[in-house]
Amino acid sequence: MTIGAVQTLPADWRDFFALTKPRVMSLVIFTGLCGLLAAPGSIHPVIGFAAILCIAIGAGGAAALNQWWEADIDAGMKRTAARPLPSGRLQRKDARDFGIALSVASVAIMGLAVHWLAAAILALSILYYAVIYTIWLKPRTPQNIVIGGGAGAFPPLIGWVAVTGEITLTPVLLFLIIFTWTPPHFWALALFVQSDYAKVGIPMMPVVRGERSTRRQILLYSLILVPVAVAPWWIGGTGWFYGIAAAALSALFVAFAVPVALRSSTPGDGMRPEKRLFGYSVFYLFVLFAALVADRTVSGLGGTV
Incomplete structure (x- = not known):
């Protein structure tokens, strides 16, 4: 079954939230927060909150782009067939635009509110997951998870750098x-x-x-x-x-x-x-x-x- 064959049904905020893969995001937020809290030095609570929020938004944007690209694949898998795109509750272009908007916003806010080194690492993590893993590695090699594991490994590094400004x-x-x-x-x-x-x-x-x-x-x-x-x-x-x-x-x-x-x-x-x-x-x-x-x-x- 392809996405084009599924009639799009009315979507609500829960479908867009589901695009962000909230279960995965919870681990991303937690490890990013731990990196921030374990880092030497201190950070203003508002700036720290902004950093973690940007990590979460960036992860959600990358997840939405992943589901946009893999919508037809998800439709063929029992484990993912109920996601918003294969089930017909969202259009693919909406998922793509949502993912791009979240990704760009997260990097821009991180750079402006925290600093640009953390923003650059966040941008790399989004590209790593949405492009290197999703588009290049996953459909081509059984080592996709080994190499692609870097995509989920960035949050504690970003949290740490948000505090210290250095790697x-x-x-x-x-x-x-x-x-x-x-x-x-x-x-x-x-x-x-x-x-x-x-x-x-x-x-x-x-x-x-x-x-x-x-x-x-x-x-x-x-x-x-x-x-x-x-x-x-x-x-x-x-x-x-x-x-x-x-x-x-x-x-x-x-x-x-x-x-x-x-x-x-x-x-x-x-x-x-x-x-x-x-x-x-x-x-x-x-x-x-x-x-x-x-x-x-x-x-x-x-x-x-």
């Missing part, structure tokens, strides 16, 4: 944590929705390389995540509280990944290990970044590295 090693490591976390997080999901991707011709790892290879790589990236997550503490950018939390949470991440990796095929158990890993991966990122913020109070460090 240092600690916020780069925060970027790398999300970059490394994304493949096992998303491939766990892809394992139990791979038939959707196969139906619409998206070369996700389980579809192209098979389940066995995907499961091995989930474990590999989970193991890599351990030293990457602990690295901010190793370099002295955080205190002991974050270091202990990162080590414990990452070890548990590996523990959830092991049963997924050891299965050579999909038995008829509802994909429970894969779903548990996916659920824990979301919990992991929230708690890890919460520990980053708590560390400033508990350990008395400002993350100056």
